[in-house]
Amino acid sequence: MTDAFEPEIVAFCCHYCAYTAADMAGSKRISYPPNVKIIRVPCTGKVDAIHIMRAFEKGADGVYVAGCLEGDCHFKTGNIRAAHRVRRVQALLEEIGMEGGRVEMITMSAGMGERFAQTAREFTEKIRALGPSPIRDAIRQSGRRAAG
Amino acid sequence: MNAALLLADQGHRVYLVEREARLGGIAATVRTTLEGDDVGRYMSDLVETVQSHQKIQVLTQAIIVDHKGMPGRFTTGIQTGPRMHYMQVEHGVTILATGALANRPAQYLLGEDDRVLTQLDMDAKIEDDPESIRSMKQVVMIQCVGSREPGNPNCSRICCQSAIKNALRMKALNPDMQIYVLNRDIRTYGFQEDYYREARKQGVQFIRYEPDRRPAVRALENGLVVDAYDDILGCRLEISADAVVLSTGLIADDETTEDLSMLFHVPRSDDSYFLEDHIKLRPTDMSVRGFFLAGTAHAPKSIRESIAHGQSAAGRAMTMLAKHWINLGAAVARVDGAKCAACLICVRACPYNVPFINAEGYSEIDPAKCHGCGICAADCPARAIQLMQYEDDQILAKLDGLFERMN
Ligand SMILES: Cc1cc2nc3c(=O)[nH]c(=O)nc-3n(C[C@H](O)[C@H](O)[C@H](O)COP(=O)(O)OP(=O)(O)OC[C@H]3O[C@@H](n4cnc5c(N)ncnc54)[C@H](O)[C@@H]3O)c2cc1C
Ligand code: SF4
Ligand code: SF4
Ligand code: SF4
Numbered sequence: 001m002t003d004a005f006e007p008e009i010v011a012f013c014c015h016y017c018a019y020t021a022a023d024m025a026g027s028k029r030i031s032y033p034p035n036v037k038i039i040r041v042p043c044t045g046k047v048d049a050i051h052i053m054r055a056f057e058k059g060a061d062g063v064y065v066a067g068c069l070e071g072d073c074h075f076k077t078g079n080i081r082a083a084h085r086v087r088r089v090q091a092l093l094e095e096i097g098m099e100g101g102r103v104e105m106i107t108m109s110a111g112m113g114e115r116f117a118q119t120a121r122e123f124t125e126k127i128r129a130l131g132p133s134p135i136r137d138a139i140r141q142s143g144r145r146a147a148g
Numbered sequence: 149m150n151a152a153l154l155l156a157d158q159g160h161r162v163y164l165v166e167r168e169a170r171l172g173g174i175a176a177t178v179r180t181t182l183e184g185d186d187v188g189r190y191m192s193d194l195v196e197t198v199q200s201h202q203k204i205q206v207l208t209q210a211i212i213v214d215h216k217g218m219p220g221r222f223t224t225g226i227q228t229g230p231r232m233h234y235m236q237v238e239h240g241v242t243i244l245a246t247g248a249l250a251n252r253p254a255q256y257l258l259g260e261d262d263r264v265l266t267q268l269d270m271d272a273k274i275e276d277d278p279e280s281i282r283s284m285k286q287v288v289m290i291q292c293v294g295s296r297e298p299g300n301p302n303c304s305r306i307c308c309q310s311a312i313k314n315a316l317r318m319k320a321l322n323p324d325m326q327i328y329v330l331n332r333d334i335r336t337y338g339f340q341e342d343y344y345r346e347a348r349k350q351g352v353q354f355i356r357y358e359p360d361r362r363p364a365v366r367a368l369e370n371g372l373v374v375d376a377y378d379d380i381l382g383c384r385l386e387i388s389a390d391a392v393v394l395s396t397g398l399i400a401d402d403e404t405t406e407d408l409s410m411l412f413h414v415p416r417s418d419d420s421y422f423l424e425d426h427i428k429l430r431p432t433d434m435s436v437r438g439f440f441l442a443g444t445a446h447a448p449k450s451i452r453e454s455i456a457h458g459q460s461a462a463g464r465a466m467t468m469l470a471k472h473w474i475n476l477g478a479a480v481a482r483v484d485g486a487k488c489a490a491c492l493i494c495v496r497a498c499p500y501n502v503p504f505i506n507a508e509g510y511s512e513i514d515p516a517k518c519h520g521c522g523i524c525a526a527d528c529p530a531r532a533i534q535l536m537q538y539e540d541d542q543i544l545a546k547l548d549g550l551f552e553r554m555n
Contacts, residue, residue: 008551010547010550015435016413016415016435016436017415020415020423020435023426024417024427027427027428037550039543039546039547039550041522041538041543042479042520042521042522042535042538043521043522043523045521045522045523045526046521046522046523046525046526046535046538047526048525048526048540050540050544051540051543051544051547054544054547055547055551058547058548058550058551059551060551071410072409072410072413074413074436074521075499075519075521075523076499076500077499077523078499078521078523081497081523081526081527085526109415109416109418110415110416110417110423110435111415111416111417111418111419111423112418113418114418
């Protein structure tokens with residue numbers, strides 16, 4: 001049986017912009033796909049390659065890091081560092097045979113509730129089109145084997 | 149000013165930074181409120197009290213040029229006076245009350261024909277030139293001019309009440325005058341509704357229009373003509389008018405809020421007002437500790453509401469100022485000296501130059517200076533740094549929790 005594919009997405013959101021934007025989306029009653037699970041960090045500069053890789057290891061189909069607009073980072077340059085790091089992880093994913101596009105850096109300001117919801121929708125659709133991550137498939141299969 | 153006064157009365161030194169040469173803002177140009185308060189008298193008393201207060205230093209023609217520090221101990225550089233004299237002020241909290249701008253869009257012949265005015269112009273005219281009002285037979289008001297449309301999607305909150313206020317005052321001067329208010333709906337919330345009812349009782353005509361069928365104003369030699377479409381009657385109307393009064397509202401001061409949000413690292417909303425920390429739970433605090441909001445810098449508000457917001461800002465600020473110690477929270481970075489390889493990466497990565505290599509040869513972070521961004525923690529190749537409250541194992545545990553049901 002193949003059940004419909006629902007992507008699992010982790011969004012690392014910085015406290016000052018993206019997380020507030022998500023809150024704003026909520027206050028404005030703008031809905032975004034439940035596929036996106038938010039983890040709050042003080043600054044996107046805090047998001048380590050390890051955190052992103054662990055998400056994939058655990059079965060995430062996509063991960064994005066959402067921070068402030070360039071020049072707006074509460075901690076001056078955290079978002080620029082995060083963007084560099086995301087590019088590194090993209091290369092890493094390609095190296096191990098996954099699509100680099102499964103991880104992305106997105107920026108928005110705190111007031112952009114609509115943009116938060118829109119990017120969440122777009123990213124979810126993008127990952128839906130890419131299909132399940134190979135790691136998630138592998139986890140499923142090993143789970144089935146163990147159960148069977 | 150209200151916030152400044154409250155804080156100063158409680159013994160705190162207040163610096164009031166004003167861009168213009170005089171205090172007062174937009175309220176100084178409003179004559180009365182819907183409720184009949186004498187705004188002019190109130191404002192001149194307020195300015196007088198503020199200016200003569202021992203604890204308040206008013207800086208006019210002043211602009212903020214730089215800013216640093218941490219909650220409870222900010223340092224801000226200000227250029228003030230006609231000669232742009234530079235000074236630095238040390239302060240514990242900052243209240244942003246930079247207001248908004250009176251919107252004056254070039255619509256309905258505003259600025260082209262002097263028989264087309266704004267409610268603010270009319271407010272002054274009623275007081276300064278009542279004779280001209282007595283000679284008018286028909287007046288048309290158009291609501292939501294420059295508000296509730298792309299570019300300025302907010303309801304300005306004040307223009308419906310200004311319209312009713314002016315309509316009632318014009319009726320008092322000239323009971324035979326016909327007044328038509330073309331509106332998208334009348335937003336006289338709360339007890340203002342009583343005045344709306346009174347206006348209807350006195351014969352003011354309220355006619356609805358839809359944004360895709362806006363009225364149009366034509367100038368003829370002997371008067372103005374307003375073409376409108378009455379939604380309820382389902383027919384076109386042609387109303388001649390001695391004056392057309394536009395209910396223009398407020399628009400965010402984009403330039404000011406942009407400059408200040410860059411300087412202070414505080415967020416703005418989509419429509420360029422300053423953004424509070426939480427729409428419902430923290431309407432006066434900003435997301436950056438030590439910053440508070442008051443008045444129309446936050447969103448359109450009436451004078452009464454702006455005063456209440458200012459009082460609230462003073463109250464919130466007092467909770468910080470009243471303390472000798474401020475707990476800045478435990479989200480600071482900590483180095484495990486045993487793991488540190490003294491590679492200097494954190495020293496270079498920190499946007500605030502906090503880490504340094506100490507005498508023992510490993511990196512040290514002063515918790516009082518650390519802003520808690522965690523950039524150093526993510527960059528340290530030896531994983532020697534942890535950001536308290538956001539430790540790696542905590543974030544990893546969150547991920548494990550998220551995917552528990554799948555594994
Ligand atoms: C057309 C119109 C009609 C209105 N009619 C009514 C009415 O009938 N009844 C009513 O209750 N309310 C009315 N209002 C609303 C009322 O004007 C506002 O509620 C009130 O003025 C808000 O006060 P405020 O102190 O928040 O802002 P403001 O009055 O705008 O004051 C802000 C101050 O900050 C200064 N400033 C701005 N930027 C800087 C900077 N970067 N550095 C230093 N200083 C700066 C400005 O010069 C100004 O002095 C009306 C408003 C408009 C536009
Ligand atoms: S207060 Fe009235 S006139 Fe002003 S924007 Fe709101 S609805 Fe329109
Ligand atoms: S980055 Fe890590 S290893 Fe390098 S000096 Fe800083 S704490 Fe030590
Ligand atoms: S957490 Fe941020 S502010 Fe604190 S030492 Fe590390 S990089 Fe600097």
